[in-house]
Amino acid sequence: MIRYLIKNNIKIMSRSMVNVLCFILCPMIVSAVLISAFSSLLNKYEGSTESFIVGYSIKSKDGSESIRQLLNGLGSNSDITFAEYQNEDPETILSNSEVASFVEFGENDYKIYVKDDFEIQGKIIEGMLSVSFNSMIANGTEPQTAEITVNKADFIPPVDSTDYYGIIYIVYFAWCAIVCASGLLSSEKKYRIDNRFRISGICEFKLYLAKFLSVSIVVLSGITVSALFSALFLGVHWGNILLSALIVFILVMASTALGLMFYSITNSLVLTVIIVFAIVWILGFIGGSFEVYMFSSTPESVRVISPIYHENRALIELLVQGKSDYLLSAILYPLALVIGCSGISVAANQLRRRGRK
Amino acid sequence: METILRTIDLTKKYGSKVVVDNLNIEIKKGEVFGLLGPNGAGKSTTMNMICDIVRPTLGSIEFMGMDFRKNKSELLRKLGYIPQDLAIHGNLKAWENVELFTSLYGIKGEELKKAINESLDYVGLLERKNDYAKNFSGGMKRRLNIACAIGHHPDLLIFDEPTVGIDPQSRSFILDKIKESNKKGTTVIYTSHYMEEVEAICTRIAIMDNGKIIAIGTSEELKKLVVDNTESITLEEVFLTLTGKKLRDY
Numbered sequence: 001m002i003r004y005l006i007k008n009n010i011k012i013m014s015r016s017m018v019n020v021l022c023f024i025l026c027p028m029i030v031s032a033v034l035i036s037a038f039s040s041l042l043n044k045y046e047g048s049t050e051s052f053i054v055g056y057s058i059k060s061k062d063g064s065e066s067i068r069q070l071l072n073g074l075g076s077n078s079d080i081t082f083a084e085y086q087n088e089d090p091e092t093i094l095s096n097s098e099v100a101s102f103v104e105f106g107e108n109d110y111k112i113y114v115k116d117d118f119e120i121q122g123k124i125i126e127g128m129l130s131v132s133f134n135s136m137i138a139n140g141t142e143p144q145t146a147e148i149t150v151n152k153a154d155f156i157p158p159v160d161s162t163d164y165y166g167i168i169y170i171v172y173f174a175w176c177a178i179v180c181a182s183g184l185l186s187s188e189k190k191y192r193i194d195n196r197f198r199i200s201g202i203c204e205f206k207l208y209l210a211k212f213l214s215v216s217i218v219v220l221s222g223i224t225v226s227a228l229f230s231a232l233f234l235g236v237h238w239g240n241i242l243l244s245a246l247i248v249f250i251l252v253m254a255s256t257a258l259g260l261m262f263y264s265i266t267n268s269l270v271l272t273v274i275i276v277f278a279i280v281w282i283l284g285f286i287g288g289s290f291e292v293y294m295f296s297s298t299p300e301s302v303r304v305i306s307p308i309y310h311e312n313r314a315l316i317e318l319l320v321q322g323k324s325d326y327l328l329s330a331i332l333y334p335l336a337l338v339i340g341c342s343g344i345s346v347a348a349n350q351l352r353r354r355g356r357k
Numbered sequence: 358m359e360t361i362l363r364t365i366d367l368t369k370k371y372g373s374k375v376v377v378d379n380l381n382i383e384i385k386k387g388e389v390f391g392l393l394g395p396n397g398a399g400k401s402t403t404m405n406m407i408c409d410i411v412r413p414t415l416g417s418i419e420f421m422g423m424d425f426r427k428n429k430s431e432l433l434r435k436l437g438y439i440p441q442d443l444a445i446h447g448n449l450k451a452w453e454n455v456e457l458f459t460s461l462y463g464i465k466g467e468e469l470k471k472a473i474n475e476s477l478d479y480v481g482l483l484e485r486k487n488d489y490a491k492n493f494s495g496g497m498k499r500r501l502n503i504a505c506a507i508g509h510h511p512d513l514l515i516f517d518e519p520t521v522g523i524d525p526q527s528r529s530f531i532l533d534k535i536k537e538s539n540k541k542g543t544t545v546i547y548t549s550h551y552m553e554e555v556e557a558i559c560t561r562i563a564i565m566d567n568g569k570i571i572a573i574g575t576s577e578e579l580k581k582l583v584v585d586n587t588e589s590i591t592l593e594e595v596f597l598t599l600t601g602k603k604l605r606d607y
Contacts, residue, residue, distance in 0.1 A: 004460035004469070008446070008453055015448045187446050196444050196505070199408045200461035201433035354412075 166236025
């Protein structure tokens with residue numbers, strides 16, 4: 001029975017062309033703007049944790065040879081290149097060369113200078129030198145070459161900004177499914193279609209299911225078209241297509257369920273759109289939609305609250321690594337939202353029907 | 358004649374305001390029952406309670422010999438409601454609107470296709486079945502509104518002011534169709550502010566005011582309540598005599 005409802009709901013939504021066009025074009029436009037604006041941001045970051053140049057100068061005459069040996073050892077054990085400078089200003093060197101960090105060795109101390117955007121490289125070199133010199137003090141020997149194990153999981157794998165923004169904004173706009181549903185919901189409200197549903201005796205669950213499935217299908221179609229267009233025209237790449245599609249499919253369902261839940265509770269489309277947009281904006285903010293999540297100052301404990309963060313990380317990591325530790329949470333978290341929000345929606349509609357005047 | 362619908366002490370209160378007050382009416386099978394009343398008399402609330410859109414505060418409804426509340430899902434399928442407000446999707450074609458609302462009653466496949474064509478033919482819109490409802494005139498929308506409620510062949514049809522704001526041709530068409538349905542055995546409850554319509558099609562008429570039935574009977578019987586010579590008075594004059602000329606501003 002509900003297949004006719006689903007079919008006609010889809011027709012109503014797809015005939016509200018403004019909504020559908022917005023839904024297809026918005027992710028493309030926003031990601032295109034951000035790709036061009038921040039193309040260098042991720043380029044600076046990517047790969048620079050793998051290999052970079054460290055400049056140094058030695059003021060002490062006595063220990064200069066042992067320091068050179070130490071740095072040569074550190075360089076041979078990693079992809080770090082150490083370049084010696086004589087009596088030059090460290091800040092000038094950092095600003096005028098490709099050097100990521102500069103170490104000034106004094107008589108009994110050393111000072112590390114770090115270029116903007118290369119804080120992580122600064123931390124790496126600081127850690128290496130600290131371990132090496134501490135072992136020297138502890139053993140009373142010459143400084144030993146220290147091997148620093150860098151936890152790669154703390155750093156993003158290299159990702160192109162085109163792919164990053166292309167994927168992230170598909171996720172973000174998919175969370176705004178209520179835009180697509182608005183054509184249907186406003187038509188039902190305007191023409192009091194609800195009364196016809198009531199006198200037909202159709203149960204709330206079937207009504208909800210028909211609406212939920214039809215909105216999900218339209219949103220998923222719109223998002224798929226948008227993703228295809230951005231792949232064709234912007235050159236956005238996706239990782240494992242099947243897993244990525246599964247994540248997007250479930251997040252679209254979660255987005256639909258979230259929107260319909262607020263509509264069931266408020267019974268006002270305007271209020272629903274405001275609430276959903278505010279929530280999605282907050283989830284996007286902490287989840288990496290506006291601030292690249294690798295550079296985000298938001299603590300990890302806060303970021304994991306946002307389903308958008310799980311989806312962003314899973315999709316990006318699937319692209320650059322082919323696997324992701326966030327894959328399971330990116331599927332289960334929105335799935336839990338689908339079940340929870342749907343339950344609340346049906347209950348709210350039943351309560352409204354029972355308590356009707 | 359067999360009773361198809363009976364209201365028993367049907368009452369609806371909004372706070373302390375009683376909108377429908379202990380209403381007891383019986384609708385006989387195969388009749389066209391007219392419900393008249395000034396604005397705010399409680400007609401639409403009564404209709405909405407019969408259709409399960411509004412929940413009664415007190416009392417009950419018996420439909421086809423069964424308690425309505427207890428057998429709601431079964432009985433709602435035997436009911437067709439044509440609301441005063443147009444309840445059609447503008448962005449759907451005429452046949453799609455009929456398909457959507459008729460399918461809610463479990464009709465599908467070939468049976469559904471047949472029901473769509475029959476319903477549209479019944480209201481004279483078969484040739485316009487592929488046109489969008491939003492492009493229809495007021496009268497055509499009203500007719501489509503009717504088509505959406507009859508596809509499942511209900512035993513009782515409830516018309517809530519179906520001729521508001523339409524041209525005389527469309528009104529005449531709708532009234533003829535109501536008579537035609539009635540001849541085929543469908544019971545009709547009809548509310549309107551147009552007295553001549555009610556007089557033309559209804560076999561019995563009830564006049565409602567302040568939530569109560571103040572008079573009930575055939576047109577002749579109602580006229581006799583006011584004057585002996587029924588030819589010297591119209592139904593509208595009877596209505597005004599019984600309900601008064603005071604404006605009802607709700």
